[in-house]
Amino acid sequence: MVPCLGTVGWSAPAVALQLVLLLASAVHVETTVTQLPDAPVWYTACPTSSYQIRYSPPTAELLPQLELVFNNAVAKGFDEVPADPTFFALMITGKDEAHEYFARKSMESFVHQAATRKVLVIINDSPKYTLTGPVSEWLADMQTSVMASPPPCVVEIRVEPKRYVLGDLRNIGINAVPLGGVWVQWDDDDWHDRQYMTLNGKEMVTSNTHALTIKSQYRYFFTKNSSYIHQPAIAFGIEGTVMVFKTPTVAPIQYRAKGRAEDTIYLRMLRQAEVPAAAWDNPTWLYFRFYHGINTWDANHYRINKLPDENAWCCHLPTHACGCADEMANELHAFVIEVYQDVAAALAAAPS
Known part of the structure; x- marks a missing residue:
C-alpha cells in the first residue's frame, strides 16, 4: 500500500470540516501542508517528482489556494512544450456518493498512463468520501473492483461541500499547477x-x-452496451478535453464561476489571449465518455435517443451504421466493459 501522508483523517463528521474552513478563513496565510496540521489536503509519495505542497485557506473573497512547488523547474522555457513534460491530471469529484465508484475507476485510468512523470490533483467537495483514504463502507461491502489504495503522486484537496461551482473548482486545480x-x-x-x-x-x-482539445471520442451507454462516435463540427474541439501548457500568458486566464458551459468560455478566452491552440484529429479510442444515468447532463443531451440499437459499438449516427473499423477499437470496448463490469451493482448499492 502506498502511504497516505496527511494529518487529518476523514472519519470526522462533515461539520468538523466546515468548522476548520471557517476558522482558517479568518487568516489567509500561505504555508506548506506539513506546517498546517489542519489543512484539508492529503497526498501520497511521488517517486518521480519532488515538490512541496502549499495551501492557503479560503476567505470570503478568495478560493482556497493549493500550489505544488517543485524543487526544480518542470520546463526550461515557455516557448515550446517540453518533449517529455510533467503532466497534471485535474479531477473534480464529489457530486454524489455513487461518483466514488467512477472516480476510483478514473484514478485507475490515471495510474495506467504511459507518461513518465504525472501527478493527479483531486478537488473533492464531497463530505462522504475521499480518494486518498479507505474505500467507503458501501463499496467495500459489495466487494467492487475499484482501487482500494491510492496510487503514487496523488494530491487531494477537500473543500466545503456545495460552496463552489464547477468553474471555481477548476480554478483551484489549474492554480495548483506550476509554470511549465x-x-x-x-x-x-x-x-x-x-x-x-x-x-x-x-x-x-x-x-x-499551448492548448489542445480532441476532435472525437466514443460516447458509451452502459444500459445499452452501445456507443457512437462523437465528433462535433466545431472548430475548437470537444469541451472538457483541453490540455494546456501553463505559461505566464496562460496562468492568469481563469474559468468563469459557472456550473455549466465553463469549458466553452475558457476555450474562448484562450483564443482571445492568442494562446496557440488547436483541435487534434485524434484516434477516437483514446477517450471513452460514459453515460451512466447520474451525469451532469441528461440522456437526451448525450443523444441516447439517436442510438440505432443495443449491443452496437462505434455507431455513426447520421447513417445509423455501426461496427468498429479497427481491432483496437473493438479491444478497448471489450476492455472497458470488463473494467466496469460491476457498474450496475455499484449504482444500485450507492446511498441515495
Whole structure:
C-alpha cells in the first residue's frame, strides 16, 4: 500500500470540516501542508517528482489556494512544450456518493498512463468520501473492483461541500499547477486509454500549440452496451478535453464561476489571449465518455435517443451504421466493459 501522508483523517463528521474552513478563513496565510496540521489536503509519495505542497485557506473573497512547488523547474522555457513534460491530471469529484465508484475507476485510468512523470490533483467537495483514504463502507461491502489504495503522486484537496461551482473548482486545480507543467482535465467518470497523455503531449509539440482539445471520442451507454462516435463540427474541439501548457500568458486566464458551459468560455478566452491552440484529429479510442444515468447532463443531451440499437459499438449516427473499423477499437470496448463490469451493482448499492 502506498502511504497516505496527511494529518487529518476523514472519519470526522462533515461539520468538523466546515468548522476548520471557517476558522482558517479568518487568516489567509500561505504555508506548506506539513506546517498546517489542519489543512484539508492529503497526498501520497511521488517517486518521480519532488515538490512541496502549499495551501492557503479560503476567505470570503478568495478560493482556497493549493500550489505544488517543485524543487526544480518542470520546463526550461515557455516557448515550446517540453518533449517529455510533467503532466497534471485535474479531477473534480464529489457530486454524489455513487461518483466514488467512477472516480476510483478514473484514478485507475490515471495510474495506467504511459507518461513518465504525472501527478493527479483531486478537488473533492464531497463530505462522504475521499480518494486518498479507505474505500467507503458501501463499496467495500459489495466487494467492487475499484482501487482500494491510492496510487503514487496523488494530491487531494477537500473543500466545503456545495460552496463552489464547477468553474471555481477548476480554478483551484489549474492554480495548483506550476509554470511549465502540462495540465489536462480528467473527468471523474470517464476512461482514457493509457496513451492519452503522451499522444496528446506529442501532438502539442508537433503542432507547436499551448492548448489542445480532441476532435472525437466514443460516447458509451452502459444500459445499452452501445456507443457512437462523437465528433462535433466545431472548430475548437470537444469541451472538457483541453490540455494546456501553463505559461505566464496562460496562468492568469481563469474559468468563469459557472456550473455549466465553463469549458466553452475558457476555450474562448484562450483564443482571445492568442494562446496557440488547436483541435487534434485524434484516434477516437483514446477517450471513452460514459453515460451512466447520474451525469451532469441528461440522456437526451448525450443523444441516447439517436442510438440505432443495443449491443452496437462505434455507431455513426447520421447513417445509423455501426461496427468498429479497427481491432483496437473493438479491444478497448471489450476492455472497458470488463473494467466496469460491476457498474450496475455499484449504482444500485450507492446511498441515495
